[in-house]
Amino acid sequence: MTHPLFHRPFTRAVKVGGDATWAVTRLAVRSGLAVPRLAAGALGRRLMPEPPTGTVPAGRTVRLAGRGSTFVVDVPGPTPDAPVVVLLHGLACTAYLNWFPVLGALGDRYRVVAFDQRWHGRGIVSERFRIEDCADDAVAVLDALGIDRAVFAGYSLGGFVAQETWHRHPERVAGLVLASTARNGQGTVHERLFFPVLAATMNPVSRHAAARVEQLAQSLPLTPDVHLTDLTSWGLAQVRSTSGWAYPEVVNAVGHFDSAPWIGEVDVPTAVVVTEKDHAIPTRRQHKLAAAVPGARVFSAPGGHASVVLDAARWLPVFHDALDDVWARAGADVATSTPRLRDVSAG
Template identity: 50%
Template sequence: MNRKGPLAAAVPTHRRVVTLPGRGRTTIWEAPGPPGAPVLLLLHGATLNAELNWSGVINTLGRHYRVVAPDQRGHGDGPRCSVFRLEDCADDAAALATELGIDRFVAVGYSMGGFVAQLLWHRHRERVAGLVLCSTARNMCGSPWERSVAMLLPSAVATAAWFPALYPLGADLIAAGLLDHDLGPAERSWALAQMRRTTLRNALSTVQAVSAFSSHDWIGSVDVPAAAVLTRHDRVVPVRRQWKLARAIPGSTVIEVDGDHGVFVSSPGRFAAAVLAGCHAVCAGPVDELDTEPTTTAS
């Protein structure tokens, strides 16, 4: 992976293009893991791509698991779309697993990817062996201010679609605030370049879909092992909402990590340790080789 950051070379990581019949093509990053290891399907957040969200994690996870990280619909090199729907992302992920010959997997979702992971269980329960939900919630539109912003999104999406001058603009115009303020210049430049691989139009359509999502009515029925990785200082997904999600899922394990919403770039080792602990909790694996010791509790 061509990133400016502390990505070790201990685990072989491959990038390739996969065609999903009837759905388009996507680029995936993958690590084979040990023979017979459980499969982790990593689902990135809104305005990100697999390389940006997961490049600091794949090597750590790949020592224990087979790892597959696709670019999602409308993002990076994911399948193209005119209207972004989270349900399509969930169906893409299930189709990718089929194409790769994977029967069951643990869905690991970050932020918006956590919504997609929840939908994967809801729509394709026979495929999902567990959930690791990072920096995410049951919904993202609860307060009056958030509802007001959501009401303006359709107009913003239409504007981006109707004015050709806006087509070349990238997601970094609205997503730069996801990055931690103290991020180094090289890391920030690399992260913004990755964000620019998603168009502003697709980013706005994604935010509109995210604002409309809610799993309140069914998330309490989750019947597979689950873990929630909580970012304690998150400015995008308030930690109280992350806790509400964790407490709504019966028997879920909570992993707390010091960091903001951009912890995957600013502190990749710390983030990787927390995600690994969540995966071990879901897969009943050993908690070893952690870069830092996360706080683990039962919800």
């Protein structure tokens, strides 16, 4: 089946800019699809072990005042005053697809909140995708759940959103865990050429793209399946819950994000989880992010950009150590609260 982005209306819309514009859009689509395809493939090959319960924590639709509705997973911690962690997923993923291996396990020590970001899955659909809006959504989720402050942990795109959340709402951020992410989406000459063309491509078709994203979102069941008895089918359903029309719009926003002018002002405990064999967001950029944040500590994971799924047995303990470190420095005593995160390599 032809991918939605290559249906005739979209083809006609972007080809008005010429073959170069069409090529840019195709590249953006492929970039957006890379991680979810890897994740789905990993699920199919059983590289990611099933959680022992066979399910993920159930979620619900939450209305955010003045913004719209999104799908939220809210896992209670071990105590009513447990520290709160907000998990922000990556490009073309959902809260479940990015974080399903860790949602239940982190609940042993933290209250864990994850939600579908706008233009993804059951998230809010707006005229344009803006990382600033995603940051405001994250704080609106806190408001809806009656939470004052939290550590924000973002993966890839989610790392950009976490940085922007601190920038716009520093009083709500107790700390940051920035995983497989960077200060900006442009660095090479090719990227500096690519993203202006992509922006010009998306401007005339963004309204149509948003309508198609909304159309798919409205067709989804109110809540996704939480049973992981067939990981292949479950993972593909998660991938397909995000419209292909979303990918160029989101990639465009990622490419124009730049925290370099202010990231050095971050004043909360920060950990940077570096995927040392990353090619999607080069490792050197991840280390530059860590060097730019005062007092940031680096936690190295040996795999690539899709490590959260493809190399979870090694990535998740590193992530958990980073999270513990940030909350310990933020003043929350988590060292003796409950047992450590389970070993996900055990079947």
